[in-house]
Amino acid sequence: MFLKGRNLVVFIAFLLLGMFASSILTLTIVQPSSLAERGQANPPDGASGLSAAEWNKLSTTFKLIQDNYVSEVDKSKLIDGAVNGMLGALDDPYTTYMDPKEASQFQDVLNSSFQGIGAEVSLEEGRVKVVSPIKGSPAEKAGILANDIILAVNGEKLDGLTLTEAVAKIRGPKGSQAKLQINRPGMDTIEVIVVRDDIPVETVYSEMLEGQVGKIEIREFVQHTAQKFKEALKQLEDQGMKGLVIDVRNNPGGLFPAVIEMSEPFLASGKTIVQVEDRNGEKQATVSKGTGKKYPVAVLINNGSASASEIMAGALQEMGGAKLVGEKTYGKGTVQITFDKEFGDGSNIKMTIMKWLTPNGNWIHKKGIAPDIPVEQPAYFKVAPLSKKTTLKQDMAGDDVKNLQIMLEGIGQTPGRTDGYFNDKTVIAVKAFQRLNNLPVTGEVDEKTAQKLEETVAKEIRSAKNDLQLKAAVQYIQSSAGK
Template sequence: MRKLSLVFTFVLFVIFCFAGPVLAGENTAIGTETFEEILNNIQSQHISNPNSDTLIQGAIDGMINTLNDPYTVYLSPEQLKEFQGSLESEYVGVGMQLQPGEHFPEVIGVIENTPAEEAGIKVNDQIIKVDGTDVIDEPLGMIVQKIRGPKGTKVRLTVRRSGAGDFELELVRMSIDTPTVIWKVLDDGTGYIGLNKFGVNTADEFDKALTKLKQQGVTALILDVRDNPGGILGEAVRIASDFVESGQLVTSTVDKNGERQEYHTKGAAIGLGIRTVVLIDRNSASASEILAGALQDYHAATLIGGTTYGKGTVQTIIPLKSGGALKLTIAKYLTPKDRVVNGIGLNPDYQVLTPGLQLIAAQRFLKPSEKNVVEFDIEKSEAQVNGIPVKIEQTVMQKNGVTYLPLRFSFEALGYKVDWQSSSNSVRITGYGSNALFSAENGQAVVNGKETTGLDPLKIEEGATYIPLSDLNVFNISCKTEESNLSLEKMSASGN
């Protein structure tokens, strides 16, 4: 009888433990009261006696993570200071620029003469650990805060690089001064301005550089925003004003309510009439895309390179009473022709995916030559393109008596466009009136709609595609071989 009484008492206890909250009210909506209840109960009863600051930070992180937006982040007072310092181009760190990756941050830029460059960190490297702690799926701002720190202190980074095993580097933090604008006159007389981000003084620096180039008689300009992650929207609008007449739309932002805000050019367009190329790549993002998209829409510049990153959202900094801030996505932006950029990016007018050839392609576009010449030294990882030395990752290869050339590099160096067709496992090569589709599996190609057989098959090694030297006859490319030197020559359209 006593056992039955104990069982009955236990059953009642269980029933009331689980039924109590349900009987408290019929409204099941989760509001701030529920949050406070949970927080208070965890603080007062959880066996681990958790720290309240840790619980609140976890709640903030969880709330932000539900947005699935890598650009909305909470900035602690220290992180806010670092963020403001980065816009002013001065901070203590190791000298690399990061952007959110799928799970780990990716390096999109390495500043010269910094610990990151000296340690050999490269663009597209991933940072997977900081001081031995895994940073998978952490907000970018938190990772940056971990990497930065007092001057002279050390930080250990575990780096993941495609085609290599993970490795660890130890770097000493230093003061980093990053000018946002560099400029020069190239050997052929073309002006060059490189932008590594859009900081608080970038537009002023850009105007000074452009004015000096004009004073030196420059009539053609290369504007380089490769590996530029963006920055202040207003600075991009001001630079666009140098190339587009006053009063023209540069970009529109649209908020959650569909309200549109427009940003227009102002002042004298000091670069109007200068033939301009904008170099872009998959790391050109945000303000870089605003500038490039506007110049493309107005035909004020020609875009050369690869498709851009596709960050088409605008963030604002909201100061918090705690001294930190919330960096919050508040709108998406559109180009003057209402093109959507977010998740899509901008496509170049002329695609050149080999980084070392993009600048050469821009020079060739602005000042065409009668012919294009590519010279390989079979024994070196270097080539000459129209007399300009270029480092190459894939060299000329000899196998079973057949000479193979690195396909993308060779054709892009001569001025062709190369596209890999994954659906058909083939390569399309276009240019100079030719449109050729090469099968990667056999010696067949379709050239200008006609099937061509009997070609030597393409070769794929370590992810790179090579084309037999003999197959270049399809394109009427002149080939010369002398000892260890191999030369390709293609007359330009005007020279045909």
């Protein structure tokens, strides 16, 4: 999370591919001092926290570069590099610097919709790691998964770039392609093509399922989400809802005031929603003013549920009696604050200053929150897209063939095996698929067959009848409501 300027609002910080805004958390803290506010461009010894020798080392390095480097160097580039170097030494993926242009772009996105691929990333150990693809986004549709490592974009490697520089490479206008080179745990490097688009801004989707079980899906916690959630909840309750499923899978976070407002109805007054802890171990709790609910609640989570999603899940689990269903969450439990006035030029620093803890004091950072009811989705939900670099044929072997077989099995065909060897039964399964989809019946998987197969798999993934986690949550609600 990070604190935006002087508004004393803490954000659960991540950058979305396409420069989408971070998640927000409220917190009252002591406002930091500012050299810029004191008007000291060149602070005297001690005023900056540096000794005269340390200050001299920095300024001497700057002058040596200016006077002696083989080519002229932009002064602002040197200053930005020095700032990035100091922050990089902290080895913290959530402490970052934005130059004036990057900060302005980021603020624009905070206040409007955006175009991009629609995924949230962090920089960990120098690599761009996907936190979560946004539901309904091009990234999700293309098969991008949480924990994917993006190595390159359109042939340009991301090694050595800051997070904002990497994001700038990935984002782009609607309709343009981003060819992402992806490293996925347990697999060879794969290439995923994502067509950039407008990222959906609607964040709340609700429906009444069979048995009077309500379902509200929250895709992000942004400005109007709390009001939309409140309206959806009332509509479901007015229809005689017997229990509620809240879906925050692949939800990267959002405005914390919204999380507080949305969590409060499920927690009795006086119960803790979240705690924050500073460097001295001092803790501060945000307490509910709600009333609690008499009907059962289940929260759907997975490893793309991060930040504000984890706060809601933890609060409802520990203080609201809700059951968490699905997979372990992402695990992001630090608080950032943005210093956007100190430099006076529009640039800013987002720095980790606190931890956030669940109501019971659990720090979930890098650990996540485990579900009460663990449920894995079918294998084809997480299969990698086919590379389409070559036509797949009988007797070939490798990850592409393995993924092909998992896809075929997922849509009801019988490839005979899923170990990556293209056998005769796989040929029969491919022919059956081609026949059903009016494709040339060759038993080989060329680009056209691969594309159609991926589209079919994506459709199956979006179908509620195949969602094992949702089924488990509904089953829990129905059994609990009947008691």
